[in-house]
Amino acid sequence: MGSLTDKYCIVGVGETPHMRPSNRTTLSMACEAVSKAVADAGLKLSDIDGMTSYQIGDSTTSPHVATALGMRLNYAVDILGGGSSGEALVAHAIGLIEAGYCKTMVIFRAMNGRSGRRMGGQTPGGPIPVAVAEGDGQFNMGWGWTTPAQRFGMSAMRYLRDTGCTTRAFAEIAVAHRYHASLNPKAIHRSPITIEDHQRSRWIVKPFRLLDCCQETDVSVAIVVTSRERAFDLRHPPVFIMGGYARTLTDSPQWNYSRDEIHYVAGNYGWKRAFGMAGISHKDVDFISCYDAFTFTTLIQLEANGFCGKGEAGEFVKGGRLRIDRELPSNLSGGHLSEGYTHGVQMVIENVRQLRHRADDACPGWAEGRHTYDRKAGCRQLRKADICCGMGWGWENMASCLILRGIAA
Amino acid sequence: MPAPIDYSKLRIVPDFDTAEWWAAAKEHKYLVRQCSDCGHKWFPPIFPACARCGSLKPGWFETAGKGVIHSYVVVVQPIVGAFVGTAPYVVAIIELDDCREAGGSVTRVAGVMLNDEPEVAIGLPCEVVYEETADPRIVMPRWRVSGSAANAWRFAE
Numbered sequence: 001m002g003s004l005t006d007k008y009c010i011v012g013v014g015e016t017p018h019m020r021p022s023n024r025t026t027l028s029m030a031c032e033a034v035s036k037a038v039a040d041a042g043l044k045l046s047d048i049d050g051m052t053s054y055q056i057g058d059s060t061t062s063p064h065v066a067t068a069l070g071m072r073l074n075y076a077v078d079i080l081g082g083g084s085s086g087e088a089l090v091a092h093a094i095g096l097i098e099a100g101y102c103k104t105m106v107i108f109r110a111m112n113g114r115s116g117r118r119m120g121g122q123t124p125g126g127p128i129p130v131a132v133a134e135g136d137g138q139f140n141m142g143w144g145w146t147t148p149a150q151r152f153g154m155s156a157m158r159y160l161r162d163t164g165c166t167t168r169a170f171a172e173i174a175v176a177h178r179y180h181a182s183l184n185p186k187a188i189h190r191s192p193i194t195i196e197d198h199q200r201s202r203w204i205v206k207p208f209r210l211l212d213c214c215q216e217t218d219v220s221v222a223i224v225v226t227s228r229e230r231a232f233d234l235r236h237p238p239v240f241i242m243g244g245y246a247r248t249l250t251d252s253p254q255w256n257y258s259r260d261e262i263h264y265v266a267g268n269y270g271w272k273r274a275f276g277m278a279g280i281s282h283k284d285v286d287f288i289s290c291y292d293a294f295t296f297t298t299l300i301q302l303e304a305n306g307f308c309g310k311g312e313a314g315e316f317v318k319g320g321r322l323r324i325d326r327e328l329p330s331n332l333s334g335g336h337l338s339e340g341y342t343h344g345v346q347m348v349i350e351n352v353r354q355l356r357h358r359a360d361d362a363c364p365g366w367a368e369g370r371h372t373y374d375r376k377a378g379c380r381q382l383r384k385a386d387i388c389c390g391m392g393w394g395w396e397n398m399a400s401c402l403i404l405r406g407i408a409a
Numbered sequence: 410m411p412a413p414i415d416y417s418k419l420r421i422v423p424d425f426d427t428a429e430w431w432a433a434a435k436e437h438k439y440l441v442r443q444c445s446d447c448g449h450k451w452f453p454p455i456f457p458a459c460a461r462c463g464s465l466k467p468g469w470f471e472t473a474g475k476g477v478i479h480s481y482v483v484v485v486q487p488i489v490g491a492f493v494g495t496a497p498y499v500v501a502i503i504e505l506d507d508c509r510e511a512g513g514s515v516t517r518v519a520g521v522m523l524n525d526e527p528e529v530a531i532g533l534p535c536e537v538v539y540e541e542t543a544d545p546r547i548v549m550p551r552w553r554v555s556g557s558a559a560n561a562w563r564f565a566e
Contacts, residue, residue, distance in 0.1 A: 120488050127490045134422035138431075139453040142421055142549065143521050144414070144484060144492035145500040153482035154502055161480075161531050161562045206483035206526075207564055252460065255453060257502045257517045262480065 005277055008094045009231035009238035010404065012041025012106075012224030013349040018188050018340030021115030021124075022218030027060035029220035030110035031068050037106060037222035042235025048224070050075035050102030052092060054085035054343070058117035059110045075102050081247070082119075083291050084392035085109075086223075086345040087400035088246035093225040104230060109345050110220035118216060120147025136254065148293055148395075149205045149213055155256070155263040155396050156296040157207050162263070165314030167207055170295035171198035173330075174211045174337055176322040177292055181334025183324070183361055183380030188215050189338045212295045214336035221345040223352070237407040239355045242387070243277030244402040245270030253397035266399035267304030267391060274389075275306070278403040282307055284387050285403075287354065288328055289347035291393035292335040298322075301391045305401065324380060332359070332380055344392045348402065354385040355406035410523055411498045416542035416549070418491040423546075429469065430454045435548045437539045441508060441516050443470035450508045450516045461514070474537030475555070476503040479517055483526045483564075498522070499529045503552055523553040530561035 014036025016022070016029045030053070038045055051062040051073055062076035075096055079085060086109060093105040111117075115124050121141070122128060133141035140146055159165065175195060181187035193211065201210040231238035248270040252259050275281065288307070290298040299313040307328065308316035322330035333339045333350035340346065353359045357369040362378025365371070371381040386408050392400035423431040430453075433440045441452045444459035445466040451459075458465050481501040487493045499522040508516035522529055523538060534556040540549045 122488045127488055127493050129490045130418050130420065131489045131491060132420045132422060134424065136453075136455060138421060138423070138427055139455065139519065141489060142419060143500050143519060144487060144489045144495065144498065145482075145519065145521075147488050150482055150484055150488070150500065154480045154500075157482060157564060158480040158531070160564065167566055203483070203485040205485060207566070255451075255456070257479070257519060258452065258515055260513070262502070 004094060004098060005242050005279065006240045007228055008097065008225060008241045009228055010223055010241065010352050011226055011231050011234045011236065011238055012037040012043065013352050014040050015221040015346065015349060016219055018186065018217040018219050020217055022112055026110040026112060026220065027064050027068060030060050030065050030108050033110065033220035033222040034065055034069065034106050034108050037224050040235065041224045043104065043224065045069055045071050048104055048106050049073055050093065050096060050105035052089045052105065053078045053108045054081040054089060056080065056082055082394055083293065083344045084247050084394040084398050084400035086343065086348060087244060087390065087392040087402045090225055090241065090402060091244060091246035094241065097227055104224065104226040106222055106224050108220060108222040109343050111343065112218040113341050114216040115218050149208050152294055152297060153205050153208055159263040159300065160207060163311040163314060168195060169299060169314035169317055170212050171195040172317040172320065173292065173295035173298045173322065174198045176320060177331045177335045177337045179323055180332045180380060181338030183375065183378055184333050184339055185362065187334040187339040188217060208294060214293045215341050217340035219340055219342050221342045221349060223345065223348055236356050239352045240405050242403040242405050243274045244400065245274050246400050247394065248399055250397045256396045262396065263300060265300050265304045265396045267301055270399055270401055271305040274401045274403055280387060280403065285389045286384050286386050287332065287382055287388050288330050289351055289390040290330055291344055291391060292331055292337045293393065297393050298330065301393060304399065305391055324375065324382065329382060347390055351388045351390050351404055354382055355388060355404055357381060357385060411495050411525060414495050415491045416544065421544065421547045426457050427454050431547060434539065434550055439472050439474040439537050439550055440469045441472055441505065442467045449510065449514065452516050452518045472505050472507050476505040476535060478529065478531055478533050478535055479504045480531060481529055497526060499524065499526055501529065501552060503535060520550055520552045523551050528554055530563040532558045532561040534558065
């Protein structure tokens with residue numbers, strides 16, 4: 001980007017409630033999320049001329065949504081992908097709008113992540129009755145080693161060994177993000193937890209306990225991207241895209257385990273480009289979001305994106321540093337760990353709301369940007385929310401990032 | 410030792426790139442890919458080209474099936490039905506002793522340990538063991554700890 005910094009904006013966001021189960025099709029949820037995001041921007045569906053989405057063979061497509069909602073599009077593409085794809089599709093939108101293929105684009109993800117296809121192949125009712133191990137699965141399914149928890153656990157275990165960090169550092173992430181969820185009426189889990197609650201929760205796959213793992217929810221999310229010229233006419237203060245990187249890969253991305261360091265993840269290859277484009281340093285960042293599929297993935301993204309030194313994240317997060325009103329607030333909606341699971345887009349949505357100063361919390365005047373900042377009364381709006389760094393994660397191998405700023409920055 | 414894996418609930422489907430690997434496992438041989446042009450080794454065999462030189466002529470290298478545990482996880486809540494009665498079980502990443510290359514490249518494989526969690530640690534030597542399955546075409550390589558190491562590291566929480 002560089003020369004495109006601040007030329008493109010996120011102007012609309014929308015989502016369906018996190019449900020378990022939704023009792024709806026992904027198409028039905030996608031129509032609602034897209035409609036809400038477009039309305040949030042103050043646009044009509046006919047103002048949208050491009051649509052993209054991502055999925056893993058578990059969702060509806062842009063042509064289906066366009067048919068259902070009566071939209072005639074100049075561009076419609078649905079890509080294969082999970083985490084880190086939403087931020088990457090923002091980069092696609094910038095390129096398409098810049099090149100004149102489209103004027104205003106909507107990006108969605110719709111998934112029945114609990115009642116439909118679950119990560120790792122588990123059925124809605126539980127373990128896979130008869131597992132068919134083909135393709136990549138020949139070398140993981142046959143070893144009972146399929147879920148993201150089981151796969152990321154390998155790099156987490158090696159990280160603990162290499163750094164001397166303990167799982168109390170994992171707990172810091174769970175506690176901070178849960179506290180933010182307690183301030184979010186939309187979150188699935190809102191009861192605050194302690195480090196000890198984390199340490200006492202049951203094992204899922206060592207080194208991960210239950211409270212290290214994200215939720216599984218049925219949900220759809222959507223965001224609208226357009227140029228700054230159009231953005232100023234719309235309903236909300238625009239949120240400017242300062243920089244980013246899009247689905248950057250490590251070497252050997254589909255077999256992480258022969259790499260020099262299995263916990264040297266993809267963000268390491270991207271962050272200098274993103275901060276260079278944005279023209280900022282880490283100390284300009286007021287808050288962050290991380291792809292918290294697991295507590296550990298947050299920890300390692302802090303290192304990978306240069307917020308702390310290599311091997312130092314455990315020390316960095318100690319004592320509640322990632323909580324609201326502290327040094328580096330993270331995942332202010334509660335994230336995947338506590339709000340629900342959207343393959344990353346909910347973080348972009350929350351970041352946009354924070355940067356607009358319109359977090360949808362318990363404050364009666366939130367929609368007009370009036371907040372009390374009283375956490376005990378359920379306010380989750382940051383006092384100063386000018387610049388945000390949002391970090392996306394696919395696996396160890398794949399990462400994206402979006403650095404955003406509000407109108408005040 | 411963990412309880413047996415119920416292989417009747419698992420169907421392995423070899424493909425054009427992996428059929429020879431599974432055929433070798435049936436003969437109790439552990440193969441990795443080796444480039445016919447530059448000699449680079451890699452795993453798993455689903456990748457049909459050499460990531461070092463770009464050659465499209467992958468050959469095979471028969472390893473001695475010995476290595477060192479590089480990392481591991483302990484699956485307490487199983488997801489694959491064949492492993493429901495096996496949990497808790499250890500899946501390990503094993504760095505093969507005879508696949509270290511001059512340029513620093515290593516080849517690491519994965520598999521299910523025959524040992525219970527307390528016997529497993531990063532840094533321990535291990536060796537392959539072959540296990541019959543319910544499918545006469547498929548023999549599954551597993552791994553067992555074969556010695557001790559001064560620098561072994563175990564997850565103790």
